[in-house]
Amino acid sequence: MDPAILQFLAAPIVASLIIAGIHAYLGLHVVERGVIFVDLSLAQIASLGATIAVLVPALGGDPHSPGVYWMSLGFTIIGALIFSMIRGHEANVPQEAIIGITYAVASAAVIVVMSKAPGESEHLKDMLVGNILSVQWPEVWTTGALYAVIGLFHYVFRHRFLQISVDAKAAAAQGVSLRLWDFLFYASFGFVVTRSVAIAGVLLVFCYLIVPSVGGILFSDRIGPRLAIGWIMGTVVSMLGMYFSVVFDLPTGAAIVCTFGIVLILMAAVRPLVRRNGVVAATASSRDAA
Amino acid sequence: MKPMKKLFIPFFAIALAMSYAPPGRTATAALRVVATTEDLGSLANEVGGDRVTVVSLAKGYQDPHQVDPKPSFILEISRADLLIAVGRELEIGWLPALQASSRNAKIQVGGPGFLDASQNVRILEIPTGQITRAMGDVHPQGNPHYWLDPANGRRIAQAIRDRLTQLAPADKAYFDQRYADFDKRLAAAEQRWDATMAPYKGAQIVTYHRSWPNFMERFGLQVMGYVEPKPGIPAPPAHIIDLIGEMKRSGARLIIVEPYWSLKTPQSIASQTGGQVLVLAPSVGGVKEATDYIKLFDYDVSQLASALKQTSGK
Numbered sequence: 167m168d169p170a171i172l173q174f175l176a177a178p179i180v181a182s183l184i185i186a187g188i189h190a191y192l193g194l195h196v197v198e199r200g201v202i203f204v205d206l207s208l209a210q211i212a213s214l215g216a217t218i219a220v221l222v223p224a225l226g227g228d229p230h231s232p233g234v235y236w237m238s239l240g241f242t243i244i245g246a247l248i249f250s251m252i253r254g255h256e257a258n259v260p261q262e263a264i265i266g267i268t269y270a271v272a273s274a275a276v277i278v279v280m281s282k283a284p285g286e287s288e289h290l291k292d293m294l295v296g297n298i299l300s301v302q303w304p305e306v307w308t309t310g311a312l313y314a315v316i317g318l319f320h321y322v323f324r325h326r327f328l329q330i331s332v333d334a335k336a337a338a339a340q341g342v343s344l345r346l347w348d349f350l351f352y353a354s355f356g357f358v359v360t361r362s363v364a365i366a367g368v369l370l371v372f373c374y375l376i377v378p379s380v381g382g383i384l385f386s387d388r389i390g391p392r393l394a395i396g397w398i399m400g401t402v403v404s405m406l407g408m409y410f411s412v413v414f415d416l417p418t419g420a421a422i423v424c425t426f427g428i429v430l431i432l433m434a435a436v437r438p439l440v441r442r443n444g445v446v447a448a449t450a451s452s453r454d455a456a
Numbered sequence: 457m458k459p460m461k462k463l464f465i466p467f468f469a470i471a472l473a474m475s476y477a478p479p480g481r482t483a484t485a486a487l488r489v490v491a492t493t494e495d496l497g498s499l500a501n502e503v504g505g506d507r508v509t510v511v512s513l514a515k516g517y518q519d520p521h522q523v524d525p526k527p528s529f530i531l532e533i534s535r536a537d538l539l540i541a542v543g544r545e546l547e548i549g550w551l552p553a554l555q556a557s558s559r560n561a562k563i564q565v566g567g568p569g570f571l572d573a574s575q576n577v578r579i580l581e582i583p584t585g586q587i588t589r590a591m592g593d594v595h596p597q598g599n600p601h602y603w604l605d606p607a608n609g610r611r612i613a614q615a616i617r618d619r620l621t622q623l624a625p626a627d628k629a630y631f632d633q634r635y636a637d638f639d640k641r642l643a644a645a646e647q648r649w650d651a652t653m654a655p656y657k658g659a660q661i662v663t664y665h666r667s668w669p670n671f672m673e674r675f676g677l678q679v680m681g682y683v684e685p686k687p688g689i690p691a692p693p694a695h696i697i698d699l700i701g702e703m704k705r706s707g708a709r710l711i712i713v714e715p716y717w718s719l720k721t722p723q724s725i726a727s728q729t730g731g732q733v734l735v736l737a738p739s740v741g742g743v744k745e746a747t748d749y750i751k752l753f754d755y756d757v758s759q760l761a762s763a764l765k766q767t768s769g770k
Contacts, residue, residue: 174530174557281689299525300553417524 171412178418179408181301181309185362185374186400188313191320192355193379194392198331200262201249205359205375207265208245208352209368210272212360215241217276242360246352250345253334296365299411299418309361316354327351328389370419373426374400381430384437403429487623490536490563492547493520494740495603496573496612498749500540502638503616507627508538514547516741519716523550530557537623539563540616543574544600571619574600577608580669601738605670606646609749613638645750649675649757656764660708662699662725664717667738671756680708683722696725703729709767712760714738734763 196204219237245268252264320327329337330347338344362371381399382392406429407422414421487508491497497512504510511532514520520542533539533554541547555564562569582598602608617635621628657676664683672679681699684691703709709731711722715738722733736756737743746752 170534171527171531174534174559175527177557277689281686281692297525297550297553299527299530300550300557302553302556412527415526415528417526420524 175408175412177301177303177306178298179404181306181365182298182374182404182408182422183401184306184310184313185366185371186378186404187397188317188358189362189371189374190378190396190400191317191393192358193375193377193396194382194389195327195331195351196355196375197379197383201265202376203262203269204249204265204352204355205372206368207269207272208242208249208356208359209363209371210269210276211245212238212242212356212363214272214276214279215239217279221279221282238360239357242356243353246349246356249352250348253344253348296363296367297419298366298370298422301365305365309365312361313358316358319354323350367419369423373423377403377426377430381433384433385440399429399433487537487620488532488535489538489540490532491540492542492551493603495609495749495752496540496542496616498740498752499609499613499638500538500616502749503613503631503634504620505630505634507624507630508620512741514739516737516739516746517715517743519714520546520739521549523547525550525554529554533558533563534560536560536563536569538569538571538619540571540573542600542603543572544579544597544602546600568623571615573612573615574602576615577602577611578605578670580673581666599666599669601667602670604668604738605674606642606649606753607674608670610639610642613642642750645753649753652757652761653677656761656768659710659764659768660706661710661712662703662708662731664711664713664722667714668712668736675757675760680706683711683713683725684717691721696721700725700728703731710734710760710763712736715742732763732767734759736760 196202215238216234218241219234248268249261249265252259252261326337326342326347330342330344330351334344337347359371359375362374366374378396378399379392382395385395386392403425404422407425408418410416410425411418411421486506487504489497489500489504489508489510491500491510491512493514494512494516497510500508500510513529513532514523536558539555541551560569561567564570565572579598579602603612613635617631620631624631653675658678660678660680661672662681662683663672663679666682666685668679681702683696683699685695703725709729711726711731711733713719713722713733713735715735719733719735725731726733735743736759737746737752740746740749740752742752743755745755
């Protein structure tokens with residue numbers, strides 16, 4: 167490979183590894199909770215906030231101004247509040263339905279707001295959605311620091327977060343405030359997703375969130391091994407996707423997304439072989455025993 | 457995982473092969489020119505000849521507003537001696553980040569290797585005073601589709617000639633001669649195009665987006681409306697109804713669409729007004745016939761003239 171290209175890909179590679187790290191972990195929660203599309207929904211709410219901010223002249227109209235970031239973060243927090251309210255209602259409305267509705271309404275609201283904007287606003291959408299190829303070092307470092315803080319927060323309270331994701335009823339029975347912890351989860355999750363989407367785009371962030379944890383589920387029933395598999399998968403796919411992107415000169419984000427799909431199919435294909443070796447059976451029996 | 461390793465070897469071989477192209481250039485190295493669109497690339501080729509190598513990033517069939525950057529873009533820009541951009545915020549969604557990533561000081565805005573091709577051309581629709589919602593859809597810096605007027609193409613070629621001369625003063629005579637030759641061929645072609653379009657002066661047409669004001673002004677056509685004033689944002693029903701009414705009243709029958717927009721809405725409007733939808737190439741490479749700047753106009757002018765002939769019965 168041309169050594170010059172590695173120099174330019176260094177920042178995107180580091181950014182993708184940082185994103186892979188935190189999203190593989192958050193993805194486990196998201197899959198456990200069965201709220202697969204929550205990141206798309208929160209990202210859309212964030213982009214509605216950003217769109218409104220860009221179109222408010224007082225905020226300068228520059229998509230990269232801090233006002234836009236705070237506005238989109240504020241909207242994300244509102245989204246987190248909504249999602250923490252919807253659990254446990256007696257009416258039999260599935261959470262996924264609310265999440266889907268939120269996504270559709272937020273997307274449409276972006277279009278409605280843009281249609282009333284003065285000036286060309288159609289490429290505003292692209293400016294809000296990042297491209298991993300063009301990420302710059304300062305952005306990589308601040309993102310890394312932010313994710314480290316959030317990761318630490320989740321590490322400190324890992325038992326609580328895990329409990330409400332896996333077995334909310336038991337947690338509630340122990341007197342844990344589901345609303346509060348749901349809100350903390352969705353708010354910290356929203357922080358991460360808003361940031362990641364601005365760097366890497368919606369499709370790629372969705373894959374980093376969901377595919378590694380599905381990969382983990384294929385091979386293990388326990389959280390620890392799933393996380394390990396997810397991290398390895400996220401790292402390998404990031405590098406491989408970048409590699410394909412360079413060798414075949416493909417748009418980088420799309421190349422990584424397709425690589426995720428291919429690797430997941432390969433993993434599903436080798437799963438029966440692994441199962442015959444007894445790995446899955448062993449983990450399953452150890453869980454049964456627990 | 458072993459088969460994976462085997463796969464890597466051919467991939468690696470391909471990568472090596474692909475990376476091997478550059479080292480051929482020596483002392484009298486050709487200037488590396490990167491153009492954001494094929495139109496600018498074509499003009500750079502006209503003027504630069506064999507003293508330049510030209511790479512165009514956005515292909516003519518792509519919407520230059522929305523380009524998904526590829527790794528090769530950064531590599532090309534990082535090695536470029538000259539980066540030519542359309543400007544007027546056309547590439548605002550993707551070019552600035554690539555320039556920053558390239559770490560090539562020459563081609564940053566204001567650098568000796570950055571040419572904003574819009575600096576000396578005739579720009580239409582520059583808003584005056586405060587931009588308000590009532591004005592509808594406007595580019596704050598004017599309409600960026602200015603290359604669709606051959607007079608502007610000439611001005612862009614002049615700017616490229618001047619900049620190439622600055623970068624390679626020894627080749628001044630060569631660039632002057634190439635420019636003069638292009639200027640002559642363009643002038644001859646303009647006479648041809650004017651003659652073809654002459655019968656249709658003042659004809660009313662509808663365009664999908666505001667991509668054609670320079671082209672229509674040049675050939676004396678009237679744009680009486682737009683299908684989707686904001687591309688990607690479906691026009692409100694009232695707008696479509698107004699447009700259909702206007703078209704019936706004014707007798708406009710032709711709707712011009714760029715290759716990258718859906719034909720559904722234009723076709724439904726055309727079917728209600730007895731009109732016709734015509735796809736024109738807004739850029740070199742937009743259709744396979746439009747292989748360079750002059751051929752782009754050859755194609756668009758002949759298509760437009762024959763469609764106008766059909767719809768107006770002249």
